[in-house]
Amino acid sequence: MDHWSALTESELATAARMGRTDAFGALVQRHQAYVFTIANRLMHDRQEALDLTQEAFLRAYSALNSFDPRRPFGPWIARIVTNLALNRLAVRGGRSVPLRDESAEAAEDASVGAVVLPDERTEPERLYLRSEQQDRVRAAVAALPAPYRTAIVLRHFQEYSYEEIAAALAIPLSDVKSHLFRARRMLRARLEEEL
């Protein structure tokens, strides 16, 4: 354990701004998994997510002078990687959205009135199933069209508001609502058994 690990993020950011690259390395160590998770969930491609994670940290280092060390580093680097991922998705042409999804709408109708039964499984079994369920949920999210997936990740994993999503994706608020609504219907249709 090096001495950087004992410092606060604010102290690390200040030291990094003064040219201590090893302090910046400590920030990378603390946040790389989080940044990678955001990139991976948005891009659904591990190699591309690794590239974006690295690029995000390099950009953050170049822009350290504009960062206020009194603020938390996590949300700042999260926003950088999110913007990078959104740019890449836009370049890739990920903004083509199917206008309607019949299967999701059918599933929506069928799901009204569903009843949630109490879970009587044992704890280890439940944990295993929970992990399995997480995998299925992630797979279902990954299978969404890129604009829907982006809206879902920004809303649920990064806890963006509707307005923040609209600004990040440069789309009207009404589109944010419809993206989220349709994405959730599609997920409901795919995950019916899980829920």
Add this chain to the structure above:
Amino acid sequence: MSHLTSATLDAYLDDVLSAAERAAVATHLAECAACRAELAVQAALFTALADPTLDEISIDLRPAILAAIAPAPLGRRDWALIGAQAALVAVLALWLLSAGRLPFTGVVSNRLARAADWFALERLLAVGDQLRAGAVALPETLRTLDLGVVVGLTPLQWVGVGGLAAVLWLVGNRVLLRDVSARMQQEVRL
């Protein structure tokens, strides 16, 4: 009794309804088992989507990132630039100090004499003695040495040399800093 729409339930869970709308939904939910069940299923989806578990990252990115932001060793051109800057500054400093143009020679002399004492204390007596002799004689040496006369430049030309040195210093540092900045932004292949 008509049921709440899916959009309304989403908005309720997203907490984007007004206080009045929220109260109306809560009242309906209290009375409608079907909508409560639908809300529970949708809430389960929201919980699953908010899964805070981080994805496993296969490699540690620190070495690659640190390699990308590490200042690169200076190249031949960098050293040439720094050498030219240092030579110009040295010549200008000597010109200013010589012929009693600036009253700093006494201070410089004292500092050098103290350095000589340190050498003497460290038992480097020969070096110390020579340094002390040179330091004590420095003001007089500089007074007799007029670099302006030796090089043969008029005061105006010396001002020109000073200006050239300043430009070289600023431009040179800008070039050096630009190179460092470019290296910092360079990406490293994984």
